[in-house]
Amino acid sequence: MERDELLTPWGCVMTMGQTRAWDLETDVVCIGSGAGGMSAALTAAIEGLNVLVVEKTQYVGGSTAISGGAVWIPNNSQSSQLGHKDSMEQAKLYLDRIVGNWASDEMKRAFLEAGPEMVRYLEQRTEVKLIARAYSPDYYPDTEGASLGGRSMDPAPFDGRSLGKNFDLLRPPLKEFVVLGGMMVTMSDAYHLLNVTKSFASWRHGMKLVARYASDRLRHRRGTRLVLGNSLAGRLLKSALDRKIPVWVSTPARRLIVEDDRVTGVIVTKDGRELAIKARRGVVLATGGFPSDIALRQEFLPHPTGLWSMAPEGNTGDGLQLGQAVGAQANRNNASNAFLAPISILEKPNGETVKFPHLVWDRARPGLMAVNGSAQRFVNEATSYHEFGLAMYDSHKTVPSIPSYLICDSAFLHKWGLGLALPGRRPFRHLIKAGYLVEAPTIEALAQRLGLDPATLAATTVRFNALAAKGEDEDFGKGGNAYNRYLGDPSVKDRNPCLGPITTAPFYSVRVYPGDIGTAAGLVTDRHARVLDDKGQRIAGLYACGNDMNSVMGGTYPGPGITLGPALTFGYLAGRHMAGVA
Incomplete structure (x- = not known):
């Protein structure tokens, strides 16, 4: 530690006087490379x-x-x-x-x-x-x-090839959201790929995707059509490189440096060395919140x-802790x-955990229902993922609901898939063997394998099927608004696109937990993304954006x-404020 420095009770470095020797000086240091941090960095650089x-x-x-x-x-x-x-x-x-x-x-x-x-x-x-x-x-x-x-x-x-050798710097997408081992697809692409044998337009679209991906794999570890x-993220990285x-x-931030009541820099670890970096205009915290820290999760x-x-x-939670x-x-x-979402979890034999977020693909489709530990429905399955997570916690206050269970039949599984069990009759027996996907010849047998009451689950299914036949979910309103119907079966025009029966054996289920997509x-x-202290006063030189x-x-x-809209926006506002732009 340099002369006249104190380590405060919070762990930041406070300098008494101006004796610090800086390893590097710049105007702005952005800690984190997601949308918020990169937006702040780009805006500051542009200015x-x-x-x-x-x-x-x-x-x-x-x-x-x-x-x-x-x-x-x-x-x-x-x-x-x-x-x-x-x-x-x-x-x-x-x-x-x-x-x-x-x-x-x-x-x-x-x-x-x-x-x-x-x-x-x-x-x-x-x-x-x-x-x-x-x-x-x-x-x-x-x-x-x-x-x-x-x-x-x-x-x-975005064409990832434009990143050149820096393409491998970009964080890959989740494996569960790519096909053929590395080809990214949108929801529209997925519809086309599922209909390649039924529509010439879908066949042509699918073949273009596959041909591009095949060419990519000759030179890259994954597809470059991003x-x-x-x-x-690729566009932000390309803009920063330009x-x-x-x-x-691989450069974590360790401590903020405070001089005369102003954050003037940060200490990072790079290549095994601690470096003190001076930030003349400001430090931006944009490390993505604390969703992967169990202690902070339990606290918040x-x-x-x-x-x-x-x-x-x-x-x-690096940014949170640096700021505090x-x-x-x-x-x-x-x-x-937290921004909640139901997630299902696969525990692989090698100890690896694979998580699947049930966001927009399966829950709103016709032929799926969700039940809690009492084998009863408790939520509109087509509601937003955040509302679904809130409903799990609310139900759990009176009935065991963590985990809850998504239930469908074989017709649904083949058409839409269920979590990691992909649609289009893809192989799924390994998921059954692993205990992720539960299969049974009858609803009652499925209940037994899930640890639910068979008679209650059977009654719940009968009621759900009656509502599906009627085309109106009088109990929870599945398919009852424009957002629900937007995520239903797009081929259904004359009835509720979110309701369908659960009748075709065998029957399937996955357990879901109230996970999140961020904090x-x-x-x-x-409003300028300047961080405030416990008294509501600005901490000079410190900004935060993103999560x-x-x-x-x-x-x-x-x-x-x-989440991304505000991340980009407040990153932009932080960058302009540090540059002195009104």
């Missing part, structure tokens, strides 16, 4: 600052790279072209109804005002290109201010909880401290892309 990005893991992209990639930006410039007359007032009304007082008006307005600006700014100056969805309902489509489309944007497909969150922003991987999240997260293993070490305020009082609780900031920043949605989940 003329020198920037360094440090990343704890060996890959760039964070949870962005393995996400679905949706970016929720109300009132963006493409909405009206798609026939959706959006406005800031309508979006604010919607957030007021869903988010309410879980977030301040200041933060909601900052996001809504800056979001469309951010999209234009990055599109004009970087490789980031977002395409608004013509039809993609908000998650509460019957609420005042909701929209049926235009607000959710997807990254345009979509979803991998495309967004601007010659150094990105140091409802019980029971386990390591039930789809986030990367490196997201262990210098007095930053962490908000524990959100509607939910919502984080460091409290102002290190407390969710502007207050732990609610209004629509697809409400």
